[in-house]
Amino acid sequence: xxxxxxxxxxxxxxxxxxxxxxxxxxxxxxxxxxxxxxxxxxxxxxxxxxxxxxxxxxxxxxxxxxxxxxxxxxxxxxxxxxxxxxxxxxxxxxxxxxxxxxxxxxxxxxxxxxxxxxxxxxxxxxxxxxxxxxxxxxxxxxxxxxxxxxxxxxxxxxxxxxxxxxxxxxxxxxxxxxxxxxxxxxxxxxxxxxxxxxxxxxxxxxxxxxxxxxxxxx
Amino acid sequence: xxxxxxxxxxxxxxxxxxxxxxxxxxxxxxxxxxxxxxxxxxxxxxxxxxxxxxxxxxxxxxxxxxxxxxxxxxxxxxxxxxxxxxxxxxxxxxxxxxxxxxxxxxxxxxxxxxxxxxxxxxxxxxxxxxxxxxxxxxxxxxxxxxxxxxxxxxxxxxxxxxxxxxxxxxxxxxxxxxxxxxxxxxxxxxxxxxxxxxxxxxxxxxxxxxxxxxxxx
Numbered sequence: 055x056x057x058x059x060x061x062x063x064x065x066x067x068x069x070x071x072x073x074x075x076x077x078x079x080x081x082x083x084x085x086x087x088x089x090x091x092x093x094x095x096x097x098x099x100x101x102x103x104x105x106x107x108x109x110x111x112x113x114x115x116x117x118x119x120x121x122x123x124x125x126x127x128x129x130x131x132x133x134x135x136x137x138x139x140x141x142x143x144x145x146x147x148x149x150x151x152x153x154x155x156x157x158x159x160x161x162x163x164x165x166x167x168x169x170x171x172x173x174x175x176x177x178x179x180x181x182x183x184x185x186x187x188x189x190x191x192x193x194x195x196x197x198x199x200x201x202x203x204x205x206x207x208x209x210x211x212x213x214x215x216x217x218x219x220x221x222x223x224x225x226x227x228x229x230x231x232x233x234x235x236x237x238x239x240x241x242x243x244x245x246x247x248x249x250x251x252x253x254x255x256x257x258x259x260x261x262x263x264x265x266x267x268x269x270x271x272x
Numbered sequence: 273x274x275x276x277x278x279x280x281x282x283x284x285x286x287x288x289x290x291x292x293x294x295x296x297x298x299x300x301x302x303x304x305x306x307x308x309x310x311x312x313x314x315x316x317x318x319x320x321x322x323x324x325x326x327x328x329x330x331x332x333x334x335x336x337x338x339x340x341x342x343x344x345x346x347x348x349x350x351x352x353x354x355x356x357x358x359x360x361x362x363x364x365x366x367x368x369x370x371x372x373x374x375x376x377x378x379x380x381x382x383x384x385x386x387x388x389x390x391x392x393x394x395x396x397x398x399x400x401x402x403x404x405x406x407x408x409x410x411x412x413x414x415x416x417x418x419x420x421x422x423x424x425x426x427x428x429x430x431x432x433x434x435x436x437x438x439x440x441x442x443x444x445x446x447x448x449x450x451x452x453x454x455x456x457x458x459x460x461x462x463x464x465x466x467x468x469x470x471x472x473x474x475x476x477x478x479x480x481x482x483x484x485x486x487x488x489x
Contacts, residue, residue: 088291098300116409131316146415148413166318177316232390
């Protein structure tokens with residue numbers, strides 16, 4: 055009787071086991087890398103109806119974030135500005151620019167400019183901007199250096215792990231609330247200074263960021 | 273076996289070249305791996321709505337709406353229906369502009385002036401300038417003549433009239449009522465008065481403790 059299997063078949067079980075591990079490893083690595091917000095959301099930079107540049111208005115002109123995003127220190131939502139806010143200046147500055155036609159139409163008709171939302175929290179997250187602003191969490195912590203972006207993109211993952219990084223160690227992030235809109239501000243004494251002042255702020259203002267589910271979900 | 277691993281390697285290279293790297297800028301909508309309940313049948317502020325004819329989820333106040341279930345009788349509440357004309361319109365009972373600050377506005381220099389400075393720097397300084405001289409950053413970009421606060425006309429203008437300008441705008445300046453609630457408007461006026469006083473200050477106005485610091489005898 056001739057041999058049914060060649061001799062090399064003896065190695066096959068081991069080879070299959072190794073292959074399963076290799077494929078499993080690749081699948082795990084791919085999921086870790088591609089299936090989280092760091093890949094799916096970061097870098098999202100939709101085309102906006104008006105090519106508004108934060109780098110120009112905020113970075114170069116030094117207009118405070120709150121000039122346009124009025125609601126940010128008053129309530130949960132950082133409101134997208136009305137067309138009237140644009141027209142405060144653009145009724146005179148570049149008043150005839152074709153790029154601003156959408157804004158002028160919106161101001162005349164009352165229909166909003168169809169801005170595309172970049173930072174989209176899931177509907178089961180109840181995030182409140184004003185409490186973060188009031189306790190000295192800068193815009194930059196979640197939105198990146200928007201004052202250097204010509205086209206806004208999502209810079210941070212805004213995943214639950216990202217939120218908890220700060221909720222577990224707020225002293226690494228909180229600063230004097232007067233400085234929240236200075237996006238390039240770093241503590242002059244570096245990491246040590248930040249920790250020292252941060253701990254003081256956390257203690258003095260009794261900052262206890264919730265880590266329970268109901269803090270952000272309800 | 274070698275070919276199996278070569279194929280796997282090629283598939284990985286192909287996968288990475290299609291999927292790209294983390295954080296690269298893209299105009300495509302975010303991928304949703306587990307979209308469960310990410311989008312619920314509810315409206316968030318400033319959201320779109322397919323139900324209302326104008327496409328907006330935020331509804332404007334219906335004309336003729338009146339407040340109810342609360343009375344302004346008994347203990348007078350000036351903020352109810354904005355009844356306090358001095359605070360919310362800058363006018364006194366006879367309709368003249370309020371001079372000075374309404375009694376309902378608490379003038380605590382540590383709070384009112386600091387709040388005023390904070391709000392002024394955000395909302396006013398881009399055009400009126402940090403010093404109130406009309407030389408804000410927008411001037412370099414073609415903003416029309418912004419008046420200085422330091423001439424006789426604006427220094428003697430009644431506070432109520434300034435309040436009215438912030439509320440309703442004047443000339444090329446549009447209303448700032450959506451950005452500054454009434455109490456903030458009064459705070460900004462207080463800070464504006466401080467700027468005016470500073471611009472016309474004499475060495476006699478400097479507190480004794482600060483004189484040496486500024487090199488004034």
